[in-house]
Amino acid sequence: MSMTLQAFAAQMDGFFNLFNRYLADKAKAERLVWDKVKSPAKDQIVSYESLPETTDASILDKVAVLKLNGGLGTTMGMGGAPKSAIEVREGMTFLDLSVRQIEHLNEKHKVNLTFILMNSFNTDDETQRIIQKYANHNIQMLTFNQSRYPRVGKDSQLPIPRSAKSDKNQWYPPSHGDLFDAMKNSGLLDTPLQAGKEYIFVSNVDNLGADVDLKILQHLKDSQAEFLMELTDKTKADVKGGTLIDYDGQVRLLEIAQVPSEHVEDFKSIRKRLLDEGALELEIIVNPKVADDGTPVIQLETAVGAAIKHFKNAHGINVPRSRFLPVKSCSDLLLITSDLYSLEHGKLVMSPARMFAQQTPVVKLGDHFKKLSNFQKRFRTVPHMLELDHLTVSGDVWFGRNITLRGTVIVVANEGSRIDLPTELVSGNVSIIDH
Numbered sequence: 001m002s003m004t005l006q007a008f009a010a011q012m013d014g015f016f017n018l019f020n021r022y023l024a025d026k027a028k029a030e031r032l033v034w035d036k037v038k039s040p041a042k043d044q045i046v047s048y049e050s051l052p053e054t055t056d057a058s059i060l061d062k063v064a065v066l067k068l069n070g071g072l073g074t075t076m077g078m079g080g081a082p083k084s085a086i087e088v089r090e091g092m093t094f095l096d097l098s099v100r101q102i103e104h105l106n107e108k109h110k111v112n113l114t115f116i117l118m119n120s121f122n123t124d125d126e127t128q129r130i131i132q133k134y135a136n137h138n139i140q141m142l143t144f145n146q147s148r149y150p151r152v153g154k155d156s157q158l159p160i161p162r163s164a165k166s167d168k169n170q171w172y173p174p175s176h177g178d179l180f181d182a183m184k185n186s187g188l189l190d191t192p193l194q195a196g197k198e199y200i201f202v203s204n205v206d207n208l209g210a211d212v213d214l215k216i217l218q219h220l221k222d223s224q225a226e227f228l229m230e231l232t233d234k235t236k237a238d239v240k241g242g243t244l245i246d247y248d249g250q251v252r253l254l255e256i257a258q259v260p261s262e263h264v265e266d267f268k269s270i271r272k273r274l275l276d277e278g279a280l281e282l283e284i285i286v287n288p289k290v291a292d293d294g295t296p297v298i299q300l301e302t303a304v305g306a307a308i309k310h311f312k313n314a315h316g317i318n319v320p321r322s323r324f325l326p327v328k329s330c331s332d333l334l335l336i337t338s339d340l341y342s343l344e345h346g347k348l349v350m351s352p353a354r355m356f357a358q359q360t361p362v363v364k365l366g367d368h369f370k371k372l373s374n375f376q377k378r379f380r381t382v383p384h385m386l387e388l389d390h391l392t393v394s395g396d397v398w399f400g401r402n403i404t405l406r407g408t409v410i411v412v413a414n415e416g417s418r419i420d421l422p423t424e425l426v427s428g429n430v431s432i433i434d435h
Contacts, residue, residue, distance in 0.1 A: 003148075008164055010185040015149045018174070018300050019159070022284050037254065038246040045231065045244065045316040046219070054218040057109035062198040065113055065212060067098055067205040069127060070120030070146050070173045076330055077371025082123035084205040085130060086327075086372065088336060089343055094205050094327075095130060100346030101211050103138050113212065114192050117143045117205075118182065120173035144186035149174045154288065154296040169292050176202075177282045177302025202304060208336065208348040209325035216317060227311035229253070232324040242305055244316045251314060253283075253305040282306040321360070322350055330375040331363040338385045354386050361385060366394035397421065 073083040084095040092100070102115045119127050124145050131141060148171045150159035161170040179202065183189045192200070199220060203210035210230070220228050231244055245254045282302035291297050308314045325348055327333050335341075340360070341348040350360075369375045378397065384404040385391075391405055395413030398420045413419040 060111040064192040066116040097346040104345035144188040146182040151297040175301035176304040206327040225313040227314035361388040
């Protein structure tokens, strides 16, 4: 990986600042004081429904859209390809659809939103190759790389790489809280600023529900908030997601990794100036991993939402579930590729034919479906799921064409057995168990 000495030094400064804070916190053994954790005050979370409608789209010219594109599809068995290259619908990938969202806004409102990708050292080469196809599109694209930090030995508590050229797997991209440092260190920040951009909208590249919303933008401007965080009501599928809290009168993001073990169940039931000052200290998340050679390591990470406490008038907006469609597994992918959703200018929209529009079915596919290649082979076509409430599939199961799933469907193939579902309806509270 080519990197200037200056850029490497800046990244190492960032890492050692994080590392020293981690060691200091460890030594002091300071923990979250659970009694200080309160539900957010009324003015700390605004309801999306309460925001006034707006038709003035001129604000869009001041917006840059940043997609977090540092992740590989490793959990879905994709090897070294960026997750954004997964085909979602009609032969189009997450990246294609993100570009389409921006192009649509540019054409519809005669504006020029800037589109920025934050890549990692894992995804940059392949992404640069992919985005050449957008050269003639109506979109200004910028890319930069997030930092590359050294993994730390769990036992030794020391950084593992011995030099800047150490093997790639001894390093990691330190999650999305690195966004602030990485933008500043890369020099990319100047480009949108010089183009008159004042606002930056950040979301994961795999979330096709998160589009640029005029109501939210107008509220950001009117409330003079320096930072807004979108929140959506938790479901059983995402009890581990971060939660906005009031901590000593200050709005903060609480991640499950920061919660004392005895309070984890409580947690599950709860609903530029700063860059220059170097004051942006975000809570450290310690992410345990196992290196390729079996060595237990830790990755020190931060979450972009944790920056909320540093900004003036910062608050949350409780948005509809439709804006939160992350794809972390093949179970998620099945949902967004099905007839539950349709495409509108690159955005996924729940079908009006679904009776309970806000409720997404719960889908749990077993290990046989974990890898993308197996998932694609085992579904001849994606089932019709408009009336599905719950799907659990376990074992060696194969789906035929044009299957319709309704109600609660549980399909379990015992060890050594195979179930082939023919081309027909699977309906009602059906459990198919092979004996």
